[in-house]
Amino acid sequence: MVALRGAVSSTAALDFRRALRRHARFKLEQRAQLADIYAELVAPRKRGSAARADAAMLGDAWLGPAIRAGLLQPIPDALASRWWAGLSPRWRRLLRRDANGRLSDHGDVWAAPHRWGCTLVAARKDKLLRWGGRPIRDWGDLLQPRLRGRLAMVDSPRELVAVALATLGLPLNATAADVLMAGVGVDGLRARVDELRQQVRVFSSREHTRALAAGDVWAVVGWSGDLLPIAERSANVTLSAPVSGVPLWADLWTVPAGASGGSQGRGPSPLLPAWLEFGLQPARAERRRGMLEFLAPLDEDTAALHWSVLHPEQRDSL
Known part of the structure; x- marks a missing residue:
């Protein structure tokens, strides 16, 4: 996994490693900027490149261009996954895209939410x-x-x-x-x-x-x-x-086109759905930093809380 530095807490990474026990390896690398991750997808380094990771974090603004450039692949079997079933309609609208990276109600699922x-x-x-x-x-x-x-x-x-x-x-x-x-x-x-x-x-x-x-x-x-x-x-x-x-902005998990953690080095690891579901557990969707930064998922209740903070009458509380 390759993420933005500080976007994944050390506690979350440790908890996931403990859940895996000895059944698999888990490695989380971090980059200073999302632009660094995108650059590695465009021009992969020989070793440790985000282009070969099972999942790479990108901002929502990067998702469309990355799809158009052929840097990503749809998340395998996303529509049948439990984490997808638990997402709100507004997340689903953001994550489904056509082959040109445009929003599409019938497109593939190209990303999973992490925070916003x-x-x-x-x-x-x-x-x-x-x-x-x-x-x-x-x-x-x-x-x-x-x-x-x-x-x-x-x-x-x-x-x-x-x-x-x-x-x-x-x-x-x-x-x-x-x-x-x-x-x-x-x-x-x-x-x-x-x-x-x-x-x-x-x-x-x-x-x-x-x-x-x-x-x-x-x-x-x-x-x-x-x-x-x-x-x-x-x-x-x-x-x-x-x-x-x-x-608003969102940081998303995407699957690089060159993901190599699967069987015989092809495609993402079969443990990818477990990681996505782990991060989207309701217990982890807690408010962060005064309700101005949330872990996914974004549902109607948390959206209402978010707006209440940004409402002019309460702006001074920031």
Whole structure:
């Protein structure tokens, strides 16, 4: 198994090893970034490559491109598995894709959920407020003059465009048709993206949090899994969930096209369903870090809890 560093707890890995006892071997490798895992799928290393693992973790944004590029294979017998039977409809819609990676109600199952969270904004109140800036309550506050050259964002074009759309009063996942119907147009959206880029000093999924800690930037747009630990450690860092809404993300287990743990080195290990079911047990689907990062599965009840935290009336509790 190849996972994002810190995404699988040491307790979970130990429990699974104990469950296997002496019947099989279990090895969990970790990579610093999901982009590193994707890069190994594209250009496999000779040894220890994610491309030959029984399962590799990818973000939901990577799933479609990986399928189109032929880097993955559908999860064997997923529709008949117990873990699939326990998933909510919203997870099933996300995980079933056609051969081009597009959502399909009749497509194969290309991934299994591991955890999900949202995109938040972390700000240094000892910097931003001290020098005349205003609190970040919505995405438009990222365009305030005091943040020019003092903002960091994850290195994700999808997040950049989503934030730009939100500052224009459009949905985070607005389509080209939505942009035209709103009277913004492609040129208007492009201008807003450029305006937002001028605010950003650092585009990085590695260095953005370090820049905030060092005071090089005063605010960061990032994923909850990265930002929550910083806010927990520092009284000078505040978290906000913009009132107009936040993007959600999910980390998924996928099966590389070159998985070699099965019989005669072909396909994934027959123990893969056991690992997926182990991770999706209800007892492990517990709230994490103040309800802003969850282990799968995402059902209607946990979705309601998640939204209650992000509701404007309760945003200050973050």
